[in-house]
Amino acid sequence: MSDVKNLEKKYEVAWDKYTGNDVKKVFALSDEYIDFISKCKTERECVNEFISLAEKNGYTDIDTYINNGSKLKAGDKVYASNMGKTLALFLIGSEPIEKGFKILGAHIDSPRLDLKQNPLYEDSDLALLKTHYYGGVKKYQWVTLPLAIHGVVVKKDGTIVNIVIGEDEKEPVVGISDLLIHLSADQMKKTLDKGIEGEDLNVFIGSIPIEDKDAKNRVKLNILRLLNDKYDIDEEDFVSSELEVVPAGRARSYGLDSSMIMAYGQDDRVCAYTSYAALMNMKKTDKTCIVLLVDKEEVGSIGATGMQSKFFENTVAEVVNLMGDYSELKVRRSLSNSKMLSSDVSAAFDPNYPLVMEKRNAAYFGKGIVLNKYTGARGKSGCNDANPEFIAELRTIMEKHNVSWQTSELGKVDQGGGGTIAYILAEYGMQVIDSGVALHNMHAPWEISSKADIYEALKAYEAFLLEI
Numbered sequence: 001m002s003d004v005k006n007l008e009k010k011y012e013v014a015w016d017k018y019t020g021n022d023v024k025k026v027f028a029l030s031d032e033y034i035d036f037i038s039k040c041k042t043e044r045e046c047v048n049e050f051i052s053l054a055e056k057n058g059y060t061d062i063d064t065y066i067n068n069g070s071k072l073k074a075g076d077k078v079y080a081s082n083m084g085k086t087l088a089l090f091l092i093g094s095e096p097i098e099k100g101f102k103i104l105g106a107h108i109d110s111p112r113l114d115l116k117q118n119p120l121y122e123d124s125d126l127a128l129l130k131t132h133y134y135g136g137v138k139k140y141q142w143v144t145l146p147l148a149i150h151g152v153v154v155k156k157d158g159t160i161v162n163i164v165i166g167e168d169e170k171e172p173v174v175g176i177s178d179l180l181i182h183l184s185a186d187q188m189k190k191t192l193d194k195g196i197e198g199e200d201l202n203v204f205i206g207s208i209p210i211e212d213k214d215a216k217n218r219v220k221l222n223i224l225r226l227l228n229d230k231y232d233i234d235e236e237d238f239v240s241s242e243l244e245v246v247p248a249g250r251a252r253s254y255g256l257d258s259s260m261i262m263a264y265g266q267d268d269r270v271c272a273y274t275s276y277a278a279l280m281n282m283k284k285t286d287k288t289c290i291v292l293l294v295d296k297e298e299v300g301s302i303g304a305t306g307m308q309s310k311f312f313e314n315t316v317a318e319v320v321n322l323m324g325d326y327s328e329l330k331v332r333r334s335l336s337n338s339k340m341l342s343s344d345v346s347a348a349f350d351p352n353y354p355l356v357m358e359k360r361n362a363a364y365f366g367k368g369i370v371l372n373k374y375t376g377a378r379g380k381s382g383c384n385d386a387n388p389e390f391i392a393e394l395r396t397i398m399e400k401h402n403v404s405w406q407t408s409e410l411g412k413v414d415q416g417g418g419g420t421i422a423y424i425l426a427e428y429g430m431q432v433i434d435s436g437v438a439l440h441n442m443h444a445p446w447e448i449s450s451k452a453d454i455y456e457a458l459k460a461y462e463a464f465l466l467e468i
Contacts, residue, residue: 100337368404377417
């Protein structure tokens with residue numbers, strides 16, 4: 001007869017299983033991740049960094065094969081970039097491509113403030129920038145913070161000017177003001193949603209006027225002069241720019257025991273980084289392995305760089321063609337026979353806010369990667385509901401590789417919810433489940449993760465690529 005105690009599922013804290021060497025690996029990975037996420041605060045910066053690192057690991061732009069008329073073979077490593085904001089990396093396997101892919105997919109866009117197309121203005125001898133928030137944000141969280149500006153300006157001749165202002169400690173930062181408590185009696189009566197309005201998220205950037213006292217908008221003109229001197233741009237160039245206002249400063253270890261990480265953009269760059277790292281650790285494979293990093297998830301996965309675009313499908317078609325003997329049927333079979341981890345973050349249980357979670361089905365810091373059978377809102381609306389056969393297969397793999405894992409849903413049934421790119425890939429008929437790192441402060445300027453969970457996510461993604 002079975003020991004009754006062994007019949008219960010226990011989600012144990014990952015830290016309890018680590019030896020001294022394991023702890024060193026956890027912290028080493030976290031240090032590398034902190035460097036990455038401190039540097040990469042936009043989609044373009046992520047793609048540029050991943051390509052730079054991938055090329056050092058033997059990956060080649062797929063256009064090189066296409067232009068040379070070369071064929072792909074087992075062991076080849078290629079990548080395809082879409083408009084500098086979406087990236088697909090392929091490690092070609094030994095099995096026929098129509099047997100399907102092993103896919104890790106994550107998004108690399110994060111909530112932020114975008115500059116409007118005509119952002120710069122002067123008011124009361126101060127220069128400001130108008131913004132439009134991107135994704136789901138609590139607007140009140142973005143005031144009184146040190147902020148930086150990242151992005152690109154494209155001039156009329158096509159020249160791309162990269163801009164980063166506010167990250168070097170010797171540089172100034174910018175920010176958004178809030179009303180002083182002494183005069184905020186009316187503001188304090190408003191709901192959190194209305195306390196700070198979207199049109200009030202105006203970034204202060206200067207107060208010194210030009211020397212000409214007869215000129216209008218003297219402070220604005222001084223800012224334009226500074227930008228022209230440093231970047232050779234003028235006001236009209238803002239129209240063809242993509243400038244993002246993000247929290248300034250490096251990611252940091254968090255907690256007196258340094259067991260956590262505080263960083264901007266961990267949704268979903270924590271899963272993007274660990275997915276990428278898992279692929280780089282793969283030397284060869286049977287089925288072709290793919291890491292897919294996409295844009296626009298926070299606004300519905302739309303547009304030319306979102307998951308709903310044809311970029312991924314078109315790139316798969318190119319890969320099939322480069323393998324020789326192209327057919328549309330091979331493309332369809334390769335996609336429908338694939339299995340995927342939609343690598344996206346989940347919400348970690350927060351003892352400060354326990355009422356929004358159902359404890360038996362919540363994720364917890366330090367208990368490993370989170371498998372979300374479904375996301376969606378309320379009656380599972382808009383979700384991908386993973387099949388139990390696929391989940392059983394993943395359970396076996398996680399146990400074999402001693403990966404700490406847990407299951408979760410995004411809050412109580414009637415509380416709210418959210419979505420990922422999982423349902424879009426599932427439309428091809430492939431097996432897909434959401435899996436990722438649990439966070440505190442999701443969508444806030446500074447999000448919190450567990451270093452143990454990041455390490456377990458990497459191990460889980462490696463195990464998936466090895467075993468599926």
